[in-house]
Amino acid sequence: MAPAQQDRTAWLLLTPMISIMVLVTAFPLLNTLWLAFTDAGLTGQGYVWQWIGLENFAYILDDSDFRAAVGRTAYFTVISVSAEVVLGVLVALLLNQEFKGRTLVRALLILPWALPTIVNAVMWRLIYNPEYGSLNALLTQIGLLDAYRSWLGDPATAMNMVILADIWKNYPLIALIALAGLQTVPKDLYEAAIMDGANAWTRFWKITLPGIMGALSVAMVLRAIEAFKVFDIFYVMTRGGPADSTKTVSFFVYQESFTYLRAGSGAAYALTVTAMSALMIAIYVVLLVRREKRS
């Protein structure tokens, strides 16, 4: 076949895939973009709308509730991702050591991550239960707590408790990636460092960490993007309460669109959140490009 004909055949064969991608990705995206500049309301007959330009975005800039939600989401993202990284690296270092039953422990590690978020959230709700939760039982029995507490009913603790549940579920991902990274660090570097008299601490900072940093930073950014759009765990554990203290941006968008039926401003909120995520995605791309160049 001539190259031109080959090209045509290739495009023809790709057409079904491309049209599916346009249908499921580009169309909703453009639709959201259009909605954001209207006052569309959700009705039984679809959208009833009027073009209102930038009004939705002007409203968002002035919305203190939304700003508070952004702050909360940022807090959730920073705390849970950094805790996951620290915990993940520590566990990876441990599982990189030779010991009996290592394969089994490595397999067990994946369990929390394999659990559906909803199941995880329900499970932690039980653990935090103020009347018969095991966390209350544990803390009172070892004497750290005088009386059972309502962990998710108190704005001072609710957010942190959800973060704890999120860390437990998601640190294994980081641990696995770090573990994979550890396999690529050459053994002779360590041997040379030991010859030079470097202690374990120095070896970690000078060899191990730089060695896994590439993989780790990609995992970190991916986790951060995911954490920023968190929705399901809050939906199950707190539904934004108490007194809005755990209402994240995604919950905000959801409420605006599906509870208050304002598809227009809901789309505008969604785009604003997407823009924030895009910033993190940009960092991710830069990191990827840098890795490519290095290798």
Next chain:
Amino acid sequence: MNSFFKGAACGLALLIHQSLPAFAEDVTLNAIFMKQAAYSEDDTKAMAKAFEEANPGLKVNLEFVPYEALHDKIVAAQGAGSSGYDVVLFDVIWPPEFATKGFLQDVTARVPKGDRDKVFDGAWTTVDYDGKIWGMPWILDTKYLFYNEDMLKQAGISAPPKTFEELAEQAKIIKDKGIAKYPIVWSWSQAEALICDYTSMVGGAKGSFIQDGKLSFDTGGSVEAVNYMKKTLDDGVTNPNSREYLEEDVRKVFSAGEAAFAMNWTYMFNMANDPKESKVAGKVGIVPAPGFKGKAEASAINGSMGLGISAGSKHPDEAWKFITFMTSQETQNKYAKLSLPIWKSSYEDPAVTKGQEKLIDAAKISLGVMFARPMTPSYPELSSILQKNIQQVLLGQASTDDAMRAATKAAGRLR
């Protein structure tokens, strides 16, 4: 290449063929119901099965979701452009929104005229809006005050409270005698359940949500209600965990014998009296929720729910047939243990009253004083505003006056 197109054409033809409605085939109705409170999933399934047996050729596909997801699921299914559900269970607070935004079919012409007098007025308010009827009431429900008869006896209290003030006093006695650490339990989570307890109290204080034609939450009844809620928390007579509880949590705490008093829906009466579900079976007392001293004898929240035909349904006639069956006096009398019938004459029928005389006695008073939540097409948002502000008071983050003024101001901005 030729055969590639042929194959594609064949596939397309097959697809079109399959999506064409076959002639004279079975009709399947999609219906959405809720998981907690009122009729149980098992009861609802049994009712639907009986309907299918009585109507060959009609099938009903039931879906159960938590109450908290019901509204959003109904609107999302239709907003997405698909026909969604044929039959939807809707709460008393949604018809203004569903009617103005076209989520429900007007069924005024389908409801037999004679039925209007046979069913409680409170039930009709669930489906009436703008002079039209948007469905058939199915669950006639309100919140009652449940009490643990043993605990009251132990504390030397001869009769359950008739006012909210008495409730707090009796709870204090029970607490002081060490019979229960936190005698009262409520569902004050950031959810609709909180607004139900609050509304009942506003009704019990003879308050109103409308002042000079505008939504208002910073006057008499509202302030009295929220102050009372906060005070019982401060005095330690209300279980502080109430602030994260929904109805099912309240039922579990009461059934575990850890509370002397609980506010909850009808369904708790028979569940708390079921030895398999409860440690306090046989000791469950029930009275209408009280009113405030000198204001009202009793209070109640209109927590009824109706069945309607969704706007996009392709089988409205079959859907109505199903609704008629589900709401019929015969069906309702048969399953009157978790939810009471909408039909007035059922309350004299021994088949309904037997074994739950206490509940029926309370219902006869409560159903007559049911107080409604504000009727507005933007109710879901109004409810969020109230939930947040009332919770701020209950958590000690704001004073009642400030929070309720903020709620009123936010309500004034509703679009």
